[in-house]
Amino acid sequence: MASLDGKAVVVTGAGRGLGEAYAWQLCRAGAMVVVNDVDAEAATRTADEIRTGGFPAIASTHSVTDPEAAAAIVDLCVDRFGRIDGLVNNAGLTYESLPWDDDPQQARELIEVNVLGTIYTGLAALRAMKDHGSGSIVNISSGASFGQRTLGAYSASKGAVASLTYSWALDLEAAGIRVNAVCPVAYTRMAWSSERVRRKVFPEHTPDRVAPLIVFLLSDDSEGITGQMIRCNGPQLHLVGQPYFKAPILERDTWDTDTVERAFTEVFQAHLEPYGLEKRLPPRLRDWLTPATA
Known part of the structure; x- marks a missing residue:
């Protein structure tokens, strides 16, 4: 298993589902983790359970949609663990709607979390990483960025995350910071809420089957890998071609x-x-x- 000994990592949206699975496996690989989620109860529960398991973790309830709050997540990591080595931009929203029924306010909220939240937290993290010349950022995108029925706003947001990943990878390579994107597919609460998703994502496709990919991308074993989008649905792991x-x-x-x-x-x-x-x-x-x- 890839080692993250001594590395400090922030995982947003880590109170449950995929984010919680990422936080657990990162800790088991040796990382110190900030468990961020606007659901304070979920963030606190996950962080407490990780600490009870013998691993270092701290809860953050800051919202990624506010630039100052996003920066505070990174500051918390640096203040508590002395540095930040990794960021998993996992916080996200989704909903289904035909275009003529879409609610502009709901679309705005989704973009604020999925796109601006990724940007705000990423900017704070990469600035801190640049100070010590290394780091790894994993943005969570989706195959929906190719286009998917009833998911216009969500698909657009994940397409933006993919483009952001490619651009940041170009800008940050010289600074020693790697940026990749993961398109995860797993049976989570997000899947439960969609009949369409439930037909394709099965209960055995659990979040912990995606988490090893995140561990690898944050570890030194993935040195030299940047600007990539990788899809994992549990059984399948493959690269996604760029436009x-x-x-x-x-x-x-x-x-x-x-x-x-x-x-x-x-x-x-x-x-x-x-x-x-x-x-x-x-x-x-x-x-x-x-x-x-x-």
Whole structure:
């Protein structure tokens, strides 16, 4: 097992579910952990149980949606454990809604936690890590970033986390800080609330089956690994390909609506991309692939 002896780690959203599993396995690997959750009862319970198990842990009930509170989470780690070596940006919200039924306030709250919370806590952590020239940040993204029905706001937020991960990895490599993203799939309270998810995520896909990946990415054993998005659903572990510019690439001195239309009709029509996790074909590509009937 990868060793985290002497390392201090913050896990947000660690009061239950995946975050709780991460905190436990990080401690078992030797880390000192800040258990952060806005649910004070859950954060305190988890931290108390970890300490009862003989491991160093402290609870934080700060909200990641406030930059000063997010910075206070990192400050607590540094004050109590002397430094911060790792951050798991796990705090997140989700809900399902068709676009025309979506609630703007609910969407705002989700973005504040999933995107801004990741940014605020990450900025505080990376500034502290930069002072001692090393560290590892694991952001929690999702395969939903490819596009998933009834999860528009959530999918957008996790796509933002993926892009943030790639950008931070570029910016922070010279500072000795690695940044990766994990797309976990596990049977948690989030899964219980969704009939669609329950059909695909089974009770045996428990959070502790994802946690070893987090331990590895925070350990020195993963030195040299940065800018990656990795999916783990328990049985499966695989890398997620990054977006790319797809050939053919057409060039003209100038484009107008007629030449753009010809580009799609004569060339791009055969290269349109399936979209969403279900890899749905665009209608024009479906029509092009289906021979016309007399």
